[in-house]
Amino acid sequence: MMEIQQPDDLISISLYNVFSQRKDDRKFIKYAKDWNKKIVLHIIPFYPVSVFFEGNRISFKRGEIENADMKVTIHINNMLDIAYGRVNPFYAMEEGKLEIEGLGEDSDKLTKFYNIFVVSMEQVAQEPNLNYYEIKKQTR
Amino acid sequence: MKKIRPQGEIFSMTITKERDVFEKASKEEIYNKLVDIFGKNNVTQKPVDLYPYSYDMTESDPHMPDFVVIPENVYQLVKLVNFANTNKVPIVPYISGNNVGGLTIPEYGGIIVDFGKKMNKILHINENMMYALLEPGVTFGQLQKYLENNYPHLRYSYPFAPPYAGVVGNAILSGMNNLSCKLGSMGDSINGIEVITADGEIARIGSCFYGEKEADLDSWWSRYPMPDLMGLFINWQGMTGLVTKCAVQLWPNPPITKTFLAIVFGLTDIAPVMREIGRTEVVDDISAVSIEVIKMTVNLPEPIKLPGEPDFAALFPISAKTENLFNAKKEILEKTIEELRDKGIKVLLVDVDEFSKLFNLRVRCYLDLPAALLSLVEYSGLTWFGSYAPTHKLEELIPKVNRLFLNYNVPPFIYMKIMKHSHYGIFRPIIRYKKSSEEEKIHKLLTEITEVCIDGGCIPYKAPVWMTEKLRKKVNPGWLNLLEKVKKWMDPNNIFNPGRWNT
Numbered sequence: 001m002m003e004i005q006q007p008d009d010l011i012s013i014s015l016y017n018v019f020s021q022r023k024d025d026r027k028f029i030k031y032a033k034d035w036n037k038k039i040v041l042h043i044i045p046f047y048p049v050s051v052f053f054e055g056n057r058i059s060f061k062r063g064e065i066e067n068a069d070m071k072v073t074i075h076i077n078n079m080l081d082i083a084y085g086r087v088n089p090f091y092a093m094e095e096g097k098l099e100i101e102g103l104g105e106d107s108d109k110l111t112k113f114y115n116i117f118v119v120s121m122e123q124v125a126q127e128p129n130l131n132y133y134e135i136k137k138q139t140r
Numbered sequence: 141m142k143k144i145r146p147q148g149e150i151f152s153m154t155i156t157k158e159r160d161v162f163e164k165a166s167k168e169e170i171y172n173k174l175v176d177i178f179g180k181n182n183v184t185q186k187p188v189d190l191y192p193y194s195y196d197m198t199e200s201d202p203h204m205p206d207f208v209v210i211p212e213n214v215y216q217l218v219k220l221v222n223f224a225n226t227n228k229v230p231i232v233p234y235i236s237g238n239n240v241g242g243l244t245i246p247e248y249g250g251i252i253v254d255f256g257k258k259m260n261k262i263l264h265i266n267e268n269m270m271y272a273l274l275e276p277g278v279t280f281g282q283l284q285k286y287l288e289n290n291y292p293h294l295r296y297s298y299p300f301a302p303p304y305a306g307v308v309g310n311a312i313l314s315g316m317n318n319l320s321c322k323l324g325s326m327g328d329s330i331n332g333i334e335v336i337t338a339d340g341e342i343a344r345i346g347s348c349f350y351g352e353k354e355a356d357l358d359s360w361w362s363r364y365p366m367p368d369l370m371g372l373f374i375n376w377q378g379m380t381g382l383v384t385k386c387a388v389q390l391w392p393n394p395p396i397t398k399t400f401l402a403i404v405f406g407l408t409d410i411a412p413v414m415r416e417i418g419r420t421e422v423v424d425d426i427s428a429v430s431i432e433v434i435k436m437t438v439n440l441p442e443p444i445k446l447p448g449e450p451d452f453a454a455l456f457p458i459s460a461k462t463e464n465l466f467n468a469k470k471e472i473l474e475k476t477i478e479e480l481r482d483k484g485i486k487v488l489l490v491d492v493d494e495f496s497k498l499f500n501l502r503v504r505c506y507l508d509l510p511a512a513l514l515s516l517v518e519y520s521g522l523t524w525f526g527s528y529a530p531t532h533k534l535e536e537l538i539p540k541v542n543r544l545f546l547n548y549n550v551p552p553f554i555y556m557k558i559m560k561h562s563h564y565g566i567f568r569p570i571i572r573y574k575k576s577s578e579e580e581k582i583h584k585l586l587t588e589i590t591e592v593c594i595d596g597g598c599i600p601y602k603a604p605v606w607m608t609e610k611l612r613k614k615v616n617p618g619w620l621n622l623l624e625k626v627k628k629w630m631d632p633n634n635i636f637n638p639g640r641w642n643t
Contacts, residue, residue, distance in 0.1 A: 125494065131497075
């Protein structure tokens, strides 16, 4: 199980929501645990957030730290397009809609980022059990 | 007398203002008469029963009633009004206890008429002319469920209020719901009412006015064109008569509905966004809240807006009968947002269904109405300056009120609406607080907010008596004299919710 710090800013709250839904997921733990990286995520038009992976703990800090291992920039509309399967994330990278700095030669970084961030968002976005409101008439 | 509330707060037993309720009849005589009218099981004078009726969530001074009665029909109420008028005993209508502004607190004691328990029937739905005829105790949840089960092609509109809040009270006090950008005040959606006046006469107002006996259930279809006597009862806070039936308009329930979320950066830029979207005539409703409110919803009770975060979030529900119509409306909405961006306004438009799944599903409480909103119910106290507002003054009001919140170290909670396609707006600063320890501070804050807002031209609705006292000093004397004259003529013995509007 991953331990996730409860944040107090809007973007981190969203990341907390997404990660929390996978904190017991073996695949998620496999990628996130002991990654020990600092990732800056800047969702435009909001502000950058630094996400820290340390052991089995994920924590957040509003703002961009200087010594980040990776920096990812994406507009929120493009992020929603990827999460909801309208745009392929690799196509988004090619098009410049998803910018990643700091990949270097380490292909493992991209794999982990993809599985921790992108797959988590896709899973939460496309989870039909979260669409309770569409069936409320039958369930109330 | 000291008592302990369940949550451990210490408070005093409430006291009723001086007024000799028993001037003409003793308490025992009144009790016996009430038992005679309503039956023993529907009358109480036990303090333990009376106490919950003596206060509300707000800072309004609590007062104990002397009796609570549970009526079953209008004829019992005619007898009650005749008796109360003869003996000068106050009558205060009550529906579900979800009140603000001390609306049903019996300032001068007397009899609480609790409509919520038995006079809560949906009497008729006219599908053809699309209205519902209701007893006063019908709740939003009840009406919604009834329509979903029996008339799914029809809809009513719902406020940011719990399912147990009353429909009729909301309408006759000019509430605002989730179709208000189209419809305006809910007071405008009333087709007709049945009301008992001080002399015990039953009056039917609206197209139901034909005939001597009971009105035909299918005759409650319009309010016009006879002289509009409805104004003698709407927004009078129960001061002029006892409303016993109310017909409210329903609307077609279109198969396609979707809500968009606008996220606005810049404290005052929300005002032009709301006004311009309102004027497009494509959205059902516009509700905006300070960004702190979104944080309250996701379990941060005392949030702070952090640098870089937006200032306001606004919801724009769209409904349509066909995909083509929906897409056309969506296109207009997106184009208007684009034009606002061109003018330098930083605004983001997203599909709220998509956004809420990734952000936090709790924010859906603002969509799935009626709902008990965490941000409104998590403290023992809740109060507001709820007002109708001139929309051109919003840019002036928002920063002033925001500053007041911050001065008092209270998270800003500004809720706004655009009514009737931008003809007017709603400006409602809301304060949640701990009743046991923060009431004095919060009352000071609310007093300052009230002064700023009244100076800005806002008009409070469901106003508590301390607020109407301030209003009376500001409104023109002719209006005030007319109000007094009408009240005296309608209720010469001041039995209907006395004390409201300082009468």
